[in-house]
Amino acid sequence: MPLTRIGVAEVLVEHEDVVGFLMAEESRNGRTVALPAWKMTTGDRAVADGVLRAYGGVRRTRGDGRGYDCMLRCDSIAIRVNPRVDITNHLVLRKGEDLVRVCDGSVLLHLASSSGALCSCPVDAFERRAAARAGTGPKPEVRLTFELAEGPELGRFSLFSSSWELADSLRRVLPGTDTNVDRVELVLDLHRKQFATRSGLDVSIVFPAAASLPSK
Structure with a gap:
């Protein structure tokens, strides 16, 4: 899969086999904002109806009239993927629209002249996130x-x-790339955390994570 920033409309054009998009976050005024529930976006009314039959929720026509947003009434969605071809999970540093570097936290994956060389990401997870917030380090770009x-x-x-x-959760639950596994069942969960800041402000955050599908 190409390492480019792609919006929903662009993906609809590029990936003709994709019928919809599951979203846990969206862009508002140039910022990424977490959604309170899973949202499925599709341009096909039959797909929207099928998703709502499976998970419950509310269907709305998109403001641009180009499809439907389905706000789902579930926090867990079981999926099936081929881990060798259906998942891209990289750390990416951008300056505006320019791609600076792509790595996996240990080695550089891009640009070609530097591929395979050690990257400069901190080993400590807290320091990695701090660098990403400061704009000096890469942040995750995950595509499934x-x-x-x-x-x-x-x-x-x-x-x-x-x-x-x-x-992080995908790295924990997926088999290594050197295996011959071509189908894995996972659960995508929405997690919620509440905490109080030092100033006493109550904050609630929502984030997705992946887990192995429990045995039946």
Whole structure:
């Protein structure tokens, strides 16, 4: 999969086999904002209806009239993926629209002249996130293409995320790239945390994470 920043409309054009997009966050005024619940976006009314039958929720016509937003009434969604081809999980540093570097936290993956060299990411996870917030270090860019375990006949969906928790959890639950596994069942969960800041302000955050599908 190409290492480019892609919006929903662009993905609809580029990936003709993708029928919808699962979202845990969206861009507002140039900032990434977490959503309170899973949102599925699709241009196909039949797909929207099938998703709502499987998970419950509310369908709304998009403001641009180009499809439907389905706000789902569930925090957990079981999916099926091929871990060798359906998942991109990298750390990416950008300056505006320019790509500066891509790495996996240990080695550089881009640019070609530096691929395989050690990257400069801190080993400590807290320092990595601090560098990303300061704009001096990369942040996650995760892309999954998958089938819904509750509705594989609906087609293939995509999820794009910059969540550290999702990126870290995928590394924990997925098999190594040197295996011959071509199908894995995972659960995408929305987690919620509440805490108080030093000033006494109550804050609630929502983030996605992946887990192994429990045995039946």
